Amino acid sequence: MSTVKKYDAIVIGGGHNGLTAAAYLGRAGKKVLVLERRYVLGGAAVTEEIFPGFKFTVCSYVVSLMKPNVMRELMLPKFGLELLPLESTLTPLNNDYLLRTADADQTYREIARHSRKDAETYMRFGPAMGQIGMAVRPILETIAPNAIRPSLSDLGALKKLMNHFQSLSSEQFEYLTKLMTMSSADFLDEWFEFEPLKATMSASGIIGTFMGPKSPGSAYVMLHHYMGDIDGAFRAWGFQRGGTGAVSMAIARSAEHFGADIMTEAPVEKVIVKNGRAVGVALENGDEYSSDMVISGLDPKQTFLNMVDESDLPSDFVTDIKNFRIRGSSGKVNLALDALPNFTCLPGDGHHLRGAISISPSYDHLERAYDDAKYGNFSKKPFMDIILPSVLDPEMAPPGKHVMSCFVQYAPYDINGGWNDTKREAFGDTVVNTIARYAPNIKDIILHRQVLTPADMEKTFGLTEGNIFHGELSLQQLFTMRPAVKWADYTTPIKNYYQCGSGTHPGGGITGSPGEMAAKKILGELK
Amino acid sequence: MTYGNQFTAETQLNLSPFFERTSQLNESQEWRRWSGYLAATNYELTHENEYFAIRTKAALLDITPLYKYIIEGPDAQRFLDRLVTRNIQICKVGQVMYTPWCDEMGKVIDDGTVQRLSENKFRITSAEPNLEWIETNSAGMDLSISDDSKTTASLALQGPNSRDVLNAVASDSLDNLKFFWMMDTHFGDISVSISRTGYTGDLGYEIWMNPDDAIAVWDLLLEKGKPYGITPTGLHALDMARIEAGLILLDVDYISSRHAIVESRKSSPFELGLGWAVKMKKKDFIGKKALEAEKLKGVEWEFVGIEIEWDPFEKLHRDVGLAPGLPCTAWRTSTPLYRGNKQVGYATSGTWSPILKKYIALAHVKAEYVKENTQLDFELKVEHFRKLTPAQIVPTPFFDPERKRACPQ
Numbered sequence: 001m002s003t004v005k006k007y008d009a010i011v012i013g014g015g016h017n018g019l020t021a022a023a024y025l026g027r028a029g030k031k032v033l034v035l036e037r038r039y040v041l042g043g044a045a046v047t048e049e050i051f052p053g054f055k056f057t058v059c060s061y062v063v064s065l066m067k068p069n070v071m072r073e074l075m076l077p078k079f080g081l082e083l084l085p086l087e088s089t090l091t092p093l094n095n096d097y098l099l100r101t102a103d104a105d106q107t108y109r110e111i112a113r114h115s116r117k118d119a120e121t122y123m124r125f126g127p128a129m130g131q132i133g134m135a136v137r138p139i140l141e142t143i144a145p146n147a148i149r150p151s152l153s154d155l156g157a158l159k160k161l162m163n164h165f166q167s168l169s170s171e172q173f174e175y176l177t178k179l180m181t182m183s184s185a186d187f188l189d190e191w192f193e194f195e196p197l198k199a200t201m202s203a204s205g206i207i208g209t210f211m212g213p214k215s216p217g218s219a220y221v222m223l224h225h226y227m228g229d230i231d232g233a234f235r236a237w238g239f240q241r242g243g244t245g246a247v248s249m250a251i252a253r254s255a256e257h258f259g260a261d262i263m264t265e266a267p268v269e270k271v272i273v274k275n276g277r278a279v280g281v282a283l284e285n286g287d288e289y290s291s292d293m294v295i296s297g298l299d300p301k302q303t304f305l306n307m308v309d310e311s312d313l314p315s316d317f318v319t320d321i322k323n324f325r326i327r328g329s330s331g332k333v334n335l336a337l338d339a340l341p342n343f344t345c346l347p348g349d350g351h352h353l354r355g356a357i358s359i360s361p362s363y364d365h366l367e368r369a370y371d372d373a374k375y376g377n378f379s380k381k382p383f384m385d386i387i388l389p390s391v392l393d394p395e396m397a398p399p400g401k402h403v404m405s406c407f408v409q410y411a412p413y414d415i416n417g418g419w420n421d422t423k424r425e426a427f428g429d430t431v432v433n434t435i436a437r438y439a440p441n442i443k444d445i446i447l448h449r450q451v452l453t454p455a456d457m458e459k460t461f462g463l464t465e466g467n468i469f470h471g472e473l474s475l476q477q478l479f480t481m482r483p484a485v486k487w488a489d490y491t492t493p494i495k496n497y498y499q500c501g502s503g504t505h506p507g508g509g510i511t512g513s514p515g516e517m518a519a520k521k522i523l524g525e526l527k
Numbered sequence: 528m529t530y531g532n533q534f535t536a537e538t539q540l541n542l543s544p545f546f547e548r549t550s551q552l553n554e555s556q557e558w559r560r561w562s563g564y565l566a567a568t569n570y571e572l573t574h575e576n577e578y579f580a581i582r583t584k585a586a587l588l589d590i591t592p593l594y595k596y597i598i599e600g601p602d603a604q605r606f607l608d609r610l611v612t613r614n615i616q617i618c619k620v621g622q623v624m625y626t627p628w629c630d631e632m633g634k635v636i637d638d639g640t641v642q643r644l645s646e647n648k649f650r651i652t653s654a655e656p657n658l659e660w661i662e663t664n665s666a667g668m669d670l671s672i673s674d675d676s677k678t679t680a681s682l683a684l685q686g687p688n689s690r691d692v693l694n695a696v697a698s699d700s701l702d703n704l705k706f707f708w709m710m711d712t713h714f715g716d717i718s719v720s721i722s723r724t725g726y727t728g729d730l731g732y733e734i735w736m737n738p739d740d741a742i743a744v745w746d747l748l749l750e751k752g753k754p755y756g757i758t759p760t761g762l763h764a765l766d767m768a769r770i771e772a773g774l775i776l777l778d779v780d781y782i783s784s785r786h787a788i789v790e791s792r793k794s795s796p797f798e799l800g801l802g803w804a805v806k807m808k809k810k811d812f813i814g815k816k817a818l819e820a821e822k823l824k825g826v827e828w829e830f831v832g833i834e835i836e837w838d839p840f841e842k843l844h845r846d847v848g849l850a851p852g853l854p855c856t857a858w859r860t861s862t863p864l865y866r867g868n869k870q871v872g873y874a875t876s877g878t879w880s881p882i883l884k885k886y887i888a889l890a891h892v893k894a895e896y897v898k899e900n901t902q903l904d905f906e907l908k909v910e911h912f913r914k915l916t917p918a919q920i921v922p923t924p925f926f927d928p929e930r931k932r933a934c935p936q
Binding site for chain 2: 102106395
C-alpha cells in the first residue's frame with residue numbers, strides 16, 4: 001500500500017460527466033485525478049473495436065444534448081469533437097414506410113402521403129417544441145436549489161426561475177404542464193393522427209425508461225430528448241466521428257490540457273471518509289490517493305451504497321437512495337455487417353440509411369413490447385432505434401463493410417429466471433428476426449454480433465441494473481429530487497464528497513451538463 | 528431516394544464534361560453560375576453532408592470552370608517569374624505554387640496556382656480570363672501560350688479519405704506526394720495528373736485530365752471511392768470550407784484591379800494577407816516598384832480572420848426570444864466592423880463553422896486596428912434591427928489540420 005501525491009480533487013469514473021467535471025476543475029487551476037475502472041475511458045460513451053476492424057458504439061450511440069457552452073468552454077472541437085448530421089428518421093412499415101428528412105418540403109410530402117393534416121401540423125410542432133425547449137432551458141441550466149432549507153443563493157435561483165415562469169406565454173405554460181404530466185401518446189394524440197408517426201415520435205418518451213408510450217410521465221422523457229440543439233437547431237441529432245467514445249476522448253484530452261491526470265484500469269474500492277469528510281480514495285489494488293475532495297461520476301446507487309459505508313450517511317437519505325428508481329429497460333445489439341441491410345419498403349442504399357431507423361410501427365407495437373417487460377420477459381417484438389455508423393463515418397468498419405447499432409427495448413434487468421448466455425443469445429436472435437421482417441437480407445450479412453443485456457451493461461459499465469440514464473427520468477426523480485431531496489445540488493451528506501453523474505440534475509444523455517454544473521457548484525463553494 | 532423524376536432542360540451556359548453525370552446526381556437541381564458554367568450548388572437537398580464529406584470523408588468537386596493556360600517555351604519560367612509575385616525560379620518540375628499577380632500599380636488582378644509540368648512547360652490557373660494579360664506581358668519572349676480551359680478537365684477530391692480513394696484507383700501510390708507537388712499517373716489506361724492542392728484547407732488533391740476521359744474518371748472514382756465515403760459536393764459546402772481555410776475568393780473578398788471602378792476597390796497582395804507570397808528579393812516582376820513603395824509607406828489595410836463571440840451573440844437572440852440565428856451557409860454580403868463609434872473595416876464573407884463550432888468571417892480592417900485579439904464590433908440584424916456584437920481578430924487558417932501537409936511515408 002502506498003499513498004501517492006495529493007490532489008485537489010479526485011474524480012471516480014472516467015465517463016463523460018466525470019471527465020467534464022475534471023476538465024472544468026482543471027480549467028479553474030485545480031489539480032485533478034480521474035480514476036477509471038476499465039481499460040478505456042468514456043463509461044457508457046465509448047467506442048470499442050470488438051471485432052478487428054469493426055468499431056462499435058458499444059452503448060450510447062448518438063449525440064444531441066451536448067451543451068454548446070461545454071463544447072466551447074472545454075474547446076472540444078479542438079480536441080476531436082466532430083458531430084456529423086444524422087439526417088433522417090425512417091420508420092419501416094409493412095410494404096410502406098414513413099420518412100422524415102432534414103428537408104422540410106420533402107418531409108411534408110412524405111408525411112402527407114399518409115396524412116395531409118399531420119404534414120401541416122408537423123410544421124407547427126417543431127417550432128412549438130423549440131419554444132418549450134427555450135422555456136425549460138433555464139431549469140436545466142440552474143443548479144437545483146435546496147427548496148427545503150434554501151440558502152441565500154438558492155433563494156436567488158428560485159426567484160430567477162419564478163420570474164422566468166412568469167414570462168412564459170400561456171401556450172408555453174400549457175404545453176409545459178402537459179409535457180410534465182401526460183403520457184407521450186396522449187400528448188401526441190392532441191397533435192397528430194397517423195399512427196406510425198405518433199408511435200415513432202412517442203418512442204423518444206420511452207428510451208431508457210421502464211414505461212410505455214401510454215404511461216403518464218413518458219411525455220417528459222420525450223421532452224428531455226427534444227432539448228438538444230446542435231448549432232442552434234433544436235432537435236438535431238448528430239453522430240460523433242469515431243463514435244461516442246470520441247466525444248469522451250475529446251473531453252479527456254481537454255481535461256489533460258487543463259492539467260488533469262487520468263488513470264485507466266484503476267478501480268476504486270472505497271472513498272476514504274474521516275470524521276464525516278471525504279479525504280481520498282482507496283483503489284482495489286490497495287493504493288490510496290488523498291485529496292481535498294472526491295467527486296463521484298457513478299450512479300447514485302454506486303456513489304452512496306457502494307463507494308461509502310451506509311453508516312457514514314443519514315438513514316433517511318440511505319432510504320431515499322435505495323428507493324431511487326433505476327430499473328434497466330433496454331439492451332443493445334451491435335452488428336458487424338458484410339454489406340448494407342436492404343429494406344423491403346425502401347430498397348437500396350439511399351440517404352435513408354444515413355439516419356435513424358425506428359422500429360415503431362404503432363403504439364400497440366410499443367405497448368406490447370412493454371407488456372412483455374412488465375411481466376419479466378424481453379420483448380418478443382421489440383422497439384428499436386437503429387443507426388448505421390459506418391454509413392456516416394466509413395472508418396467505423398473496414399472498406400465496404402458496415403456496423404449497425406441497435407438500441408433495443410424492452411429488456412428488463414429483472415428478467416424471469418435471470419439473464420444467462422442462453423437468454424442473451426435468444427434476445428439477440430429476437431432482435432435479428434425483428435430486423436429481418438423489414439430487411440430480409442440481414443441474416444446473410446451478419447459477420448459478428450455483440451449482444452448486451454441490462455445485466456451486461458451493469459457488469460461492463462457499472463450501470464446499476466443497466467439503466468442508461470443512471471436512474472429513470474420520472475418526475476419524482478428530477479431537478480430538486482435528483483437523486484434525493486436536499487442533495488440535488490451535487491453535494492452529499494458527506495463533506496467534500498460530491499456527485500456529478502447522470503443521476504444528478506439534469507439527467508442522462510451525453511450532455512456534459514451534470515459534470516459542468518457539479519464543477520461550477522464546487523468552485524462556487526470554494527470561493 | 529429516387530422518385531424517378533428526370534428532366535432535360537435548355538441552357539445557354541457551358542456544360543462541363545462531367546455534366547452528364549453531375550446533372551443526374553444533382554437531386555436538388557440547384558446550380559450556380561461559375562465562369563459561365565453550370566456548377567452544382569449542392570447535390571443533395573441540403574449541403575450538410577457534403578460539407579462533412581470535405582472534413583471527414585472524401586468530397587468530389589467538378590472544378591473544370593477554372594481558367595487554365597499553358598505556357599511553354601524556353602522563356603516560360605522567366606516570363607512567369609515576371610508575371611506573378613512568387614519566385615518561379617525555384618519552382619521545380621512537379622511543384623505547384625499558389626500566387627497572386629498584380630498590375631503595374633501593385634494591385635491584385637487574380638490569384639491561382641502555377642504548376643511546373645516540365646522544364647519549359649507550365650500551367651497557370653485563374654478565376655477570371657487572363658489570356659490577354661498574359662499575351663500582352665509576354666511580348667518578345669520565346670514561348671507559346673495556349674488556353675487550356677477547355678482542353679483540360681479537372682476534379683477536386685478533398686478530405687481525409689481522399690488519399691485512400693486515389694490509392695485505390697491510381698496505378699501509383701500517392702503516399703509520397705507532398706503538399707503542393709504533383710505527379711502523373713494512370714487510372715487504368717487513362718493518363719491523369721494529380722496535384723496535392725485544393726481550396727478546402729484539408730488533405731486533398733486535384734486531378735487534371737483530358738475531357739474525353741472525364742466520364743470514365745468520374746465513374747472510377749465514385750465506384751472505388753464508395754467504401755471511403757466519396758461524396759459529390761457542390762459550391763455551398765466548398766464556400767464554407769474555404770472560409771475555414773482562410774482562402775480568399777475573387778469578386779467576393781477582393782475585386783480584380785482590372786475591373787475595379789474606383790481606386791479604393793483595388794487591393795495589393797499585402798492588403799489581402801498575401802504578403803508571404805510577394806518575393807521582393809526577385810529581380811523584377813509586374814508591380815514590384817509600387818509594392819516596394821507601399822511597403823515603405825506602410826500598408827493601409829489588412830485582411831484578417833474574425834471570430835464572432837458567442838455569448839453576446841446568443842444573448843442578442845435570446846433577448847427577442849430566439850435561439851441564436853446562425854448562418855447555415857456562407858454569406859457574401861459586405862458587413863461593417865466598428866471600433867467604438869468608428870467603422871474600421873468590413874467583413875466580406877463568413878460562415879458558421881460546424882467543425883469548429885465557431886462563427887467566423889474574413890474581413891478587411893484598417894491596419895492600425897489590427898492586432899491579434901483586437902476586439903471589434905460586428906454588425907448584424909436580429910429580427911430586422913441592426914445590432915453590434917463583439918468579434919475578435921484571430922489568426923487564419925481557422926481550421927488547419929495536420930493531415931493537410933502530412934506525408935505518410
